[in-house]
Amino acid sequence: MNYFKLIKEKIFNSLPILLLYFFSFYHFQIPEVGKINFFFFNFQMTLIYFYILKFPDDLGFGNIFLAGIINDTVLGIPLGTTSLSYLTLALFTTYIRNATLRPVMTAEWFTFIPALFFSNLIYLLVINNFSNVSFYYIELLQNTFFTFLFFPIFYYIFSHYQKLISRN
């Protein structure tokens, strides 16, 4: 019985990592509504930002790196691009975590803007300088905007989930 509980606990604690890998392998996309796809956002970035900010031990940097490599392979862009972008996000998030005295959701939401900016800047720089791939800039901008916009929803979902697993 204890053994079963231990496995259950392990699975629940590893869920963020599993989600990170799952969404790196599989790019979830909801069909477009009208001309704009409102649900086209970067889930991995939200996940990384939240967990590095709140529960850094639940999401290892090694996993973030590997998820980025997988993402690059699936999308066919230069290897290491997404990893570097995610790690930049993680670096910025770690800095925010260290610099924040009293964490407030609104403040964390707005610090997500520079974090996304630097992360995507690295992405753009690497793609532009290390590959011949052309960009859909509008889609990237749209993706970044909706990633930022949906952050509070995921903030509450993840916080609620963490409360649930810590209670059990």
Add this chain to the structure above:
Amino acid sequence: MADYRDDFIIAIRYALLKKGAKQKFSLFFLIILSISIISLDKFLPKFMAPVRSILNDVVYHTSVVSSQPTVFRKYIVKTSEQHYKLLKKNKFLVSELHYLNQEKFNNVFLKTENEILKEALDLSNNNQFERDFSISARVILDQSSPFLKSILINKGTNSGITKGMAVFSKDYLMGIVIETNYLTSRVLLLTDLNSKIPVVIAESNTNAILEGTGNQQNLRLSYLPATFVMESNKIIFTSGKDGFLSPGIPVAQTYLDKKNKILIKLLGDPDQASIVNVVGGPIKREN
């Protein structure tokens, strides 16, 4: 000011080098590793090619497994739609049956006449192209990203696929193979921004380059003569000037949109393609 700068440097150094209780690697190490991989990928492609090929095969197959729930959902939706359409069609057919029975003799005559006319116009056979070398492959992944509009197929170098081969879906050109692995290949769709193929516009004999825009209902033609005026309902064929594609393959068509603007759309539908033909040899027109 100096204190603030010192604090900032300390915080950044702490973020880069400090490992958490459960972290195995520091951020600094992983960032350096990422930069090394990017540099190796760019400057030593020969060294990275086998590594990338193995990684691609493993990741693509895992990716296929992870996309199965969506495939299943699509299958359910498609089957339900087909069932609904079938029911509707059945009702319609029942109501038409009586009328058709009455028109039976007339229809037989029309059918015969139609066959004769088709034969005269050489339209009876839909397979206009005969391929010297064709490989059928299944689309295993059709994930769109902001960067590449591409699909993955389940045939690779082990089946004889090489870079630059043309990919067809239902007799229409869909894309070109841009990456080959042992078991899989990546096909760059004609809708992708990076796709540029030389074409010729029907009846005008005007050459141009057909470029993808990310939207299959709105492709772009560049290098057109300054005096050229686009007309609707013109078929666009490959000109074969790139040396890869054979001339005369129908690719796209001009059409009038709701705002009476002439746009270019793909003849094939990459989103609906599940089985594709990868063609290696020259394509001959049947006479």
